[in-house]
Amino acid sequence: MLTKCFRSLPFDNLSGLRGLSVLGPVFALLIISKAGSLIFHRTFPTSTPGAAAGPPGQTVGTLGLPGTSTLTTNDYLVLAGTFHGVHAITRSLTPKIPVAPSAGSSGRSWTYPDPTVPASGIESMESSFFRLTVFQTLSGTKFLLFTDPSMPNTDVLMKGVYERYADFVCKNPFWQMEMPIRIDAWERSMNQWLTRR
Amino acid sequence: MVVYSFYIFDRHAACIYKKTWLPSSFSSSVTPARPSSQPSQPYVNGGLQARAALSADNDAKLVFGTVFSLRTMVRKLGGEDDSFLSYRTSQYKLHYYETPTNIKFVMLTDTKSGSMRIALQQIYVNCYVEYVVKNPLSPVEHPGGLGVNNELFEASLEQFVVC
Numbered sequence: 411m412l413t414k415c416f417r418s419l420p421f422d423n424l425s426g427l428r429g430l431s432v433l434g435p436v437f438a439l440l441i442i443s444k445a446g447s448l449i450f451h452r453t454f455p456t457s458t459p460g461a462a463a464g465p466p467g468q469t470v471g472t473l474g475l476p477g478t479s480t481l482t483t484n485d486y487l488v489l490a491g492t493f494h495g496v497h498a499i500t501r502s503l504t505p506k507i508p509v510a511p512s513a514g515s516s517g518r519s520w521t522y523p524d525p526t527v528p529a530s531g532i533e534s535m536e537s538s539f540f541r542l543t544v545f546q547t548l549s550g551t552k553f554l555l556f557t558d559p560s561m562p563n564t565d566v567l568m569k570g571v572y573e574r575y576a577d578f579v580c581k582n583p584f585w586q587m588e589m590p591i592r593i594d595a596w597e598r599s600m601n602q603w604l605t606r607r
Numbered sequence: 608m609v610v611y612s613f614y615i616f617d618r619h620a621a622c623i624y625k626k627t628w629l630p631s632s633f634s635s636s637v638t639p640a641r642p643s644s645q646p647s648q649p650y651v652n653g654g655l656q657a658r659a660a661l662s663a664d665n666d667a668k669l670v671f672g673t674v675f676s677l678r679t680m681v682r683k684l685g686g687e688d689d690s691f692l693s694y695r696t697s698q699y700k701l702h703y704y705e706t707p708t709n710i711k712f713v714m715l716t717d718t719k720s721g722s723m724r725i726a727l728q729q730i731y732v733n734c735y736v737e738y739v740v741k742n743p744l745s746p747v748e749h750p751g752g753l754g755v756n757n758e759l760f761e762a763s764l765e766q767f768v769v770c
Contacts, residue, residue: 481683481684485683489680489683489684492676492679492680493680495676496672496673496676496677496680499669499672499673500673500694500696500701501696502669503666503669503670503673503699503701503715504696504698504699505611505612505627505698505699505715507629508629522698523609523611523698523699523717523718524697524698524718527697527698528697529696529697529698530696530697530698531696532694532695532696533694533695533696533697534694534695535677535691535693535694535695536692536693536694537681537685537689537690537691537692538685538688538689538690538692539685539686539688539689540684540685540689556684
C-alpha cells in the first residue's frame, strides 16, 4: 500500500485557466503580514444546498458549512497569529538527511530532501472539508486561500490574487506596509477574480 | 516514496513512540528505552548548530505542537466534524491520523506521496492494536514509550513501511 504513489500532475497555465470555469467554491482569503498580524480577511458567501434549505436563523460558519459558528474578527486575529507561528515551526521541522561530510560541498553534515529548493513552511494543508493553500511572498507576506478540497489549480488562483495585490494594494500610495488593507479597488478586483464562475 | 519519520502521541500529549528512517548506514532507531545508535555528528552551520543539537529530543514536541495547533484551527473553521489530514511544504509532507481514543499517528514523507490516512489507519489496526493493545504485559498507558517499543511492533511497523 505504501508503495502506491500519487503524483500530482503539473498543470500548464492554459489548462489551469480552463479549470477556472469549473471552480469549486472559494471560502475565504486571509493575508498575514510578515510580522504575523492579520492585515486582510474576506469570506465569500457560499450557498451550500443544506444552508439554503435550512432555517434562516441557522448560523453557517466561515466555510459555509451548517453547524459551524461564524468566527469573529478576534478569532481571525488569533488564527492568523497561530498560523504564523506554525508556519515557522513547520519550516524548522524539515527532515535533515545526513550525508558523508566529504560529499557536502558547503561543509554541512546534512542536506534537505530536495536540495534544489530552500525549505519552506506549509504550502498547502488538507482537512476533510477544505484545503488551505498558502503562498509566501519573498518579503514574508502570507496569503491564505481556503477552498473546497476538490478545487484544482489553486496556485493559478493564488497567482491572480497576488497580481491584484501588487497592482491595487502595493501600488496604492496611501497604503502603508503592515497596515490593514481597506482599499475598494482591490476588494472589487479580488472579489471578481475569486467569485467568477 | 520515502518515509522520513513516524511518531505516536498518546492522549496526554506525550510522545510514546518515535522512529526515524534515514538513508544508508546512518539509519537509526530513536526510541526512548532502547540504546540509540544515532551518530552524534557535529553540526557546523553557525546559527543552526544549537537548533540541530536540540532537535533530536525536541522534534517530537514541535511536531505535536504543530499538529495540535492545526487540528484546533481546522476544528474552528470547519466545525467539530472536520479533521486535519495532512500538510505539505516544499521539502516534506506530514500526514496525520487520530484514533477515536485520541492516539495520534504522525508520519513525515516526501512531497510526492499521496494521502497516507489509510496507511496510518492500517498501522493502527494491524500493528498498534495487534502488538501493543493486545499485549497482556503492556500497561494501559505508555509512559516514556513503555509497552510500545516491543520487538514485534517495531518489526511489523518496519515491514509495513519498507515494503
